[in-house]
Amino acid sequence: MNKEELGYRKYRMEGGDGPCSYRQNSNYQKLSLDSAKELMNELIDQNLDLRNSYNVCPLDTFRIADFGCSVGPNTFIAIENIIEAVRNKHKSMNLESKIPEFQVFFNDHVDNDFNCLFKNLPSNRQYSAAGVPGSFHRRLFPRSTLHFAHCSTSLQWLSKVPEEVTDKNSPAWNEGRIHYGGAAKEVKEAYFIQYGKDLDSFLSARAQELVPGGLMALIIMGFPEEAQLSESILGETFKTLGSCLQDMATEGIIEEETVDSFNLPFYYPSASELETLVEANGLFEMERTEELVTPIKRQKPDVRAAALHLRAVLGGLIKEHFGEGIVDGLLKRHFEKFVQNPIVSDQNYIKEAHYFLFLKRKMDLPTPWAGQS
Ligand SMILES: C[S@@+](CC[C@H](N)C(=O)[O-])C[C@H]1O[C@@H](n2cnc3c(N)ncnc32)[C@H](O)[C@@H]1O
Known part of the structure; x- marks a missing residue:
């Protein structure tokens, strides 16, 4: 297995606590968690079987x-939301005295700023904490040891950019673009195929790690089938970034070829794509799929916050591909173009959807999974 497959990356979310850090610029993701809180409570209440199941x-x-x-x-x-829901379930069944102890594992890539994470663990937490570094596209835990798996706004990250989109001889060559918004249909298809492989690896690994009947909640950044990525704030964000890179290449600041070989490793599935992929994997029961009504869609887009968020998420990726020197210049250009674009401050162009999937690991894994490590 190569280092990348093991979860080593040269890029990561901006660490630390500074003004450009992920910690200070992740309210967008928090809003989704807030809108999922009630559903989480309801679904844990419905699916956590405290009396009969061996889960x-x-x-x-x-x-x-x-x-x-x-x-x-x-x-x-x-x-906290998960633990509160598990406690509530015990209380509602008069099993308060049986509330278990909680052990929490925090997973991310090896290069994630785990020091920052652990320094900021809530002082009043009622769980023991451990870090588990490595890619979630592979097994990270011993078999049947987890009771609950959670993953929010992370599965849009592909394990790699599909090779065809940087291959000049492929019909999926993504010439002049850095993402699939507005590109030929072959480009989006190549991204979707990669997403399908990655989601399958993720689900298969979790099915091994969860106890039979174990639960999993996923918040997935997606995009409705009927909407066009190229006609959304998300699409405009990436298109503007691509055009700034082109400008820098024209000015000789970066190589044209380095721009051509740069594509963003993100895919935003539709609800029906997700259902198809979970069913094809076959290792989980889908207990519920909901589109979250995130407050993002009710707010006027904050262009400045969006630019800082982009930096916190993409800064590391840009550094890795183009070198440290261009990040400030590129993101400054991006911001200047971005604020002048009427679409990006228009609420009607917030089209991305956040899907909440609640899954239960099947009691018996079909062969060949049953015997695999
Ligand atoms: C946008 S952040 C979301 C973080 C957090 N869940 C939240 O709600 O704020 C996505 C995170 O997923 C991590 N990530 C992406 N691909 C991963 C992989 N294959 N294995 C582990 N972590 C991964 C990134 O490093 C990043 O920290």
Whole structure:
């Protein structure tokens, strides 16, 4: 296995606590967690079987893992919501005396700023905490050890950019663009195929790690089938970034070829694509899929916050491909073009959807999974 497959990356969310850090610029992701809180409580109440099932009871320790946790604070909010729902379930069944202890595993790439994460662990937490570095596209835990898996706004990251989109001889060559918005249909297809492989690896690994009947909640950044990525703030954000890179290449600041070989490793699935992929994987029951009504769609887009958020998320990726020197210049250009674009401050162009999927690991894994490590 190469280092990348093991979760080593030269890029990561901007660490630390500074003004450009992910910690200070991740309110967008937090809003999704807030809108999922009630659903999480309801679905844990409906699906956590405390009396009969061997998925969790009797139990001393309830083990939760957050995949793609980044540096906080959102991961702490997600964990609190899960623990509160598990406690509520015990209370509603008069099993308060049986509330287990909680052990929480925080997973992200090896290069994630885990120091920052651990320094900021809530002081009043009622769980023990551990970090688990490595790519969530592979196994990270021993078989049947987790009771609850969580992953929010992380699965849009592909394990790699599909090779065809940088291959000049392929019909999926993504000439002059850095993402699939507005590109030929072959480009989007190549991205979708990669997404399907990655989601399958993620689900297959989690199915091994969860106990039979174990639960999993996913918040997935997606895009409705009927909407066009190229006619949305998300699409405009990437298009503007691509055009700034082209300008810098024209001015000789970066090589044309380095721009041609740069594509963003993100895919935004539709709800029906997700349902198809989960069913094809076959290792989980889909208990619920909901589109979250995130408050983002009710707010006037904040262009400045969006630019800072872009930097916190993409700064590392840009550094890795183009070198440290261009990040400030590129993002300054991006901001200047971005604020002048009427689309990006128009609420009607917020088209991305956040899907909430609640899954239950099947009781028996079909062969060949049953015997695999
Ligand atoms: C946008 S952040 C979301 C973080 C957090 N869940 C939240 O709600 O704020 C996405 C995170 O997923 C992580 N990530 C992406 N691909 C990953 C992978 N294959 N394995 C582990 N973490 C991954 C990134 O490093 C990043 O920290």
